Amino acid sequence: MAPSVQPSSSPLRTSEGDEKYANVKWEELGFALTPTDHMYVAKCRQGESFSQGxxxxxGDISISPCSPILNYGQGLFEGLKAYRTEDDRIRIFRPDQNALRMQTGADRLCMTPPSVELFVEAVKQTVAANKKWVPPPGKGALYVRPLLIGSGAILGVAPAPEYTFLIYASPVGDYHKVSTGLNLKVDHKYHRAHSGGTGGVKSCTNYAPVVKSMVEAKSSGFSDVLFLDAATGRNIEEVSTCNIFIVKGNIVSTPPTSGTILPGVTRKSMIELARDIGYQVQERDVSVEELLEAEEVFCTGTAVVVKAVETVTFHDKKVKYRTGEAALSTKVHSMLTSIQIGLVEDTKGWMVEIDRCQG
Amino acid sequence: MAPSVQPSSSPLRTSEGDEKYANVKWEELGFALTPTDHMYVAKCRQGESFSQGxxxxxGDISISPCSPILNYGQGLFEGLKAYRTEDDRIRIFRPDQNALRMQTGADRLCMTPPSVELFVEAVKQTVAANKKWVPPPGKGALYVRPLLIGSGAILGVAPAPEYTFLIYASPVGDYHKVSTGLNLKVDHKYHRAHSGGTGGVKSCTNYAPVVKSMVEAKSSGFSDVLFLDAATGRNIEEVSTCNIFIVKGNIVSTPPTSGTILPGVTRKSMIELARDIGYQVQERDVSVEELLEAEEVFCTGTAVVVKAVETVTFHDKKVKYRTGEAALSTKVHSMLTSIQIGLVEDTKGWMVEIDRCQG
Structure with missing residues (x-):
């Protein structure tokens, strides 16, 4: 069913002993799947608690055709990254934040979530088991993908009788293969989320619906799509897989997390870092007009990290923004990645080191 | 992972030879899963065409943990029913309509769909292979569940490289175990769909998000939830798994299928039948006020067929409607089921008979 994920089928893989690194062409990594050795799996009956998986x-999993994840979209995912430092420690960026977000999402979708402690421990075990797939310092990261899915069989629309918590991983490089910045198209046809929906949690149901808009935009040469709010169509909300910020003078603005915006972990970190260096950060409605008048625009997300936006196109109007050395996004990208790969001390307690004895 | 779907685990099943009927307590059927003998599976690479599966x-299927159905909700489902006639023919209700709807949905979610011909043939094969699970006349139906899922592995948010078209079936009785009619709660907190979203197609992503509202309503004694439009919060849209109609005098009104309402096959059939017997049917915005002033309210859907609504509760206001013999819903339910189970001639060409030689 998915031949590319069979361990034996990837030309990038090695199965020889316990070398420090897997046989990967690190320089060529993008955001494609490079299957690793191990995954984590735990199961739980509805109403009970997850115990250690x-x-x-x-490899492929076995699942009922009558499970709510296949029929009704009862699933959540998370994304986080593990980095290798120059002195060969392996550290994970803020896994507790993803654990907490999965709990919020599980409440919204009536699922049974793992505890924060179990989630973090499971992520650490997954990274440890795949540590030779963590790229060399500065060459990328091990992207870690926890899933919580309704896996038990039930015919009608209702909470699943069983849940599966699964974590797999893949080494990744840059999400977008553009050098200067993204070229975004403002979508005035499709919307991503609505009030009283699931836009504020990392539900799988938020993603397949935006693919058509992304595909259409990419076929016209854009990097990605910026969605407007469904209620008024006047305010910016989110790019398909990342949050958005605008900069004007000393003020950084980003849409508020009031139910239709994903509360990004990188978004939250970015707000803190920008404030640290003297910027005023406002979480508030941001209109398209303000976007078009901004000096700088950038995106944040686990996959993209921090990425400058070079242009935004709204109907026939195309606006160019500041990028490069003078941009705030360049500065905060450097601040964030320096913490992540260990070039500067992590004074915020964001990095969680995996135990060297594991794996 | 889903032990209840293993053929050997159901106390209702029989494995003995080719009896006319499986060993099922037909009188006790509700809408729970009763696993049958066979399912249909076909696979297709992105951009190619499905060939016969x-x-x-x-039983359980094997799937990549990195598939878009598990991570991003890239899936569609359909629901249709096969009925047994008194003279032991087995017929399926309007499968071409479900096939066409799956094509519309596949376009919206950037998936590769089966052709209408392949879809209908696959449904017929699935029913034929499970024909001893089609209940006796008047005791229910064989519910047939086609799925189209993004099954190939891909890490980023994008169309799947491979699709699986799968059909399973289960004998079912009544969806709602209420005699007189449904007791609906109008939800003023959650919404089901938004303009520019996927509410107009049978995407899996429309269903897990409504479970919380259903669970909350059922815990307060309601049968189900009626959602309002996300844009204004003033107009009625859809019950979690069925369409809604109101009746006042000779006029039957139902919300229009303009992108946030599922274009139900039973809804479409109902409109035709009501017009046949002299009612004026209007597809238009219907406000909550109109709903509360209606003489009769009913729901339609493949699972519920046609079901009277006995009460609607909006905030603290509870309204009771006409049900029973005098109700239009009773009359059209009788008209529709008479066609389905073969008590009257199918002059509309709605019923598709499976070939007796199959299975």
């Missing part, structure tokens, strides 16, 4: 070989 | 034993 298992590290198993990475 | 296979009937295989019903």
């Amino acid at each position: 298992k590290i198993v070989p990475y | 296979k009937i295989v034993p019903y």
